Amino acid sequence: MRAFITAVSMAPRGTFYALCALLALAAPLVTCDCPPEREGATHDEGKLHKDLLCAYNYDFRPVKDHKQSLTVKVRFAIKYLSFDSLEETFTLHSWVAMMWKDEFLSWRPEDYGGIKETQMESHEIWTPRMALFNADASMYQSDQIYTTCMVSSEGVVTCVPHVAHSGICRTSLRSWPYDVQNCTLYFGSWMNTGEQVNFTFYNKQPIVREDYQDGPGWKLLNVVNERLPGKYSCCPNSTYPMLKYTFVMKRIAAGPAAIVVVPSIVIVLLTLVALAMDAKDNTRLMLICFSLYGHFMFLTEIGYDIPKHSADTPIILLFLRDSMIVTLVGIIETIFLMYLRRRKVPAPGFIVSVNRLVANGPGKYVIFTEFDPSEMDTKELAGNSSDITTDKPPVTFDWVQFAIILNRINFMVIVLVYIILVGTYIPHDD
Ligand SMILES: *[C@@H]1O[C@H](CO)[C@@H](O)[C@H](O)[C@H]1NC(C)=O
Ligand SMILES: *[C@@H]1O[C@H](CO)[C@@H](O)[C@H](O)[C@H]1NC(C)=O
Ligand SMILES: *[C@@H]1O[C@H](CO)[C@@H](O)[C@H](O)[C@H]1NC(C)=O
Numbered sequence: 001m002r003a004f005i006t007a008v009s010m011a012p013r014g015t016f017y018a019l020c021a022l023l024a025l026a027a028p029l030v031t032c033d034c035p036p037e038r039e040g041a042t043h044d045e046g047k048l049h050k051d052l053l054c055a056y057n058y059d060f061r062p063v064k065d066h067k068q069s070l071t072v073k074v075r076f077a078i079k080y081l082s083f084d085s086l087e088e089t090f091t092l093h094s095w096v097a098m099m100w101k102d103e104f105l106s107w108r109p110e111d112y113g114g115i116k117e118t119q120m121e122s123h124e125i126w127t128p129r130m131a132l133f134n135a136d137a138s139m140y141q142s143d144q145i146y147t148t149c150m151v152s153s154e155g156v157v158t159c160v161p162h163v164a165h166s167g168i169c170r171t172s173l174r175s176w177p178y179d180v181q182n183c184t185l186y187f188g189s190w191m192n193t194g195e196q197v198n199f200t201f202y203n204k205q206p207i208v209r210e211d212y213q214d215g216p217g218w219k220l221l222n223v224v225n226e227r228l229p230g231k232y233s234c235c236p237n238s239t240y241p242m243l244k245y246t247f248v249m250k251r252i253a254a255g256p257a258a259i260v261v262v263p264s265i266v267i268v269l270l271t272l273v274a275l276a277m278d279a280k281d282n283t284r285l286m287l288i289c290f291s292l293y294g295h296f297m298f299l300t301e302i303g304y305d306i307p308k309h310s311a312d313t314p315i316i317l318l319f320l321r322d323s324m325i326v327t328l329v330g331i332i333e334t335i336f337l338m339y340l341r342r343r344k345v346p347a348p349g350f351i352v353s354v355n356r357l358v359a360n361g362p363g364k365y366v367i368f369t370e371f372d373p374s375e376m377d378t379k380e381l382a383g384n385s386s387d388i389t390t391d392k393p394p395v396t397f398d399w400v401q402f403a404i405i406l407n408r409i410n411f412m413v414i415v416l417v418y419i420i421l422v423g424t425y426i427p428h429d430d
Helices: 002-010 013-026 036-041 044-053 254-276 282-302 315-342 349-358 363-367 377-383 395-424
Strands: 072-082 089-101 115-119 148-152 156-158 164-168 180-188 198-200 220-226 235-239 241-251
Touching: 013 241, 044 072, 044 115, 044 395, 072 220, 072 241, 089 180, 164 180, 164 377, 180 220, 198 235, 198 241, 254 377, 349 363, 349 395
Parallel strands: 072 198
Antiparallel strands: 072 089, 089 156, 089 164, 115 148, 148 156, 180 241, 220 241
């Protein structure tokens, strides 16, 4: 029957309508209601359309031999892409060029006034249904296309619908805001195997990026296309090919960096400055308490900006959390040192020997502690040592010296902790 219809569509017009009438009588399924009195459509293009579509059935693949595969070539001209605020869905706006050969849409140009190309509406002819496999199901996305297609006299159909595809993209936010995301879209056919409809790329320029504009907050670094042959052990005789497009995108980080990364470095420096101070005045305690308060405020504040629902937490949050703990340790240490400095009882022997060890050994270059009594608190000196002629310093000096040694050691430990924290946690721009 197919061969017959094709023969009919190729035959001269006179015989054609006669055959149509015959056909209409013989096979009621074949739509061929082209009454002869309407034949007055002398317009070549109208005649061409009428003749092409007269017996056309757009439900079936346009191949004469049903065992033959139909190759559909696909090219994406990408225009724009965006992430939604929850950073899990990804939308690509593009012109999707699809090209295939429709064996029932060819004609001889000389029969139709030399027309070599014509436009047809996509709903009048068969079109491939290219579905997005990892589509965002919350958005209705049709795999049908609605556009006007170009048809050439050899039957080559080219449709270029403008479509938006929304896909699910698992984002990895560890190095937020300097993160790079790979989002992949998989296209293929739900209903047809690769032996029926074979989706492939255009040989030249499978992806066009000329008209591309970056969406808000993201810069497209690269697009990688790959055709997955879709061979599975279950079904040796059929393939399920997929077109895979991987979009590599980088967050535009200047804004988030100014809001989050730089302030966290400032707040850490505040803690360090406070800990470098001597514990004898209250400024140190005030400064470090302010720093702890700053950590709280800052964490609350950036909690709104940082996407924190994703599977992996941005490490900058972990950094701030740990920095807050270090600051708390600093407060406890400060209070303890202030307590040591106020002690009036004689220091136990081991403290005296530790002090002596540091003062006389190479430790004094590391600890930078000044043991000269004249550098010490003169009020305490005056109050405690009635006889300044003796070489022995007053008893409370042992505590003060010990506090200074502890403070220095502790400062170095905390600097080391911060170096490790920054090394492991602070994200950086490559
Ligand atoms: C992202 O895709 C690029 C290009 O295909 C690849 O080199 C890179 O390893 C991918 N990164 C991740 C995290 O998958
Ligand atoms: C589909 O196309 C690909 C590449 O263009 C080719 O390698 C493959 O053999 C084709 N599959 C069929 C069933 O024709
Ligand atoms: C695959 O094709 C071969 C040869 O045509 C046939 O013998 C075999 O039964 C087919 N296998 C399946 C799973 O259809």
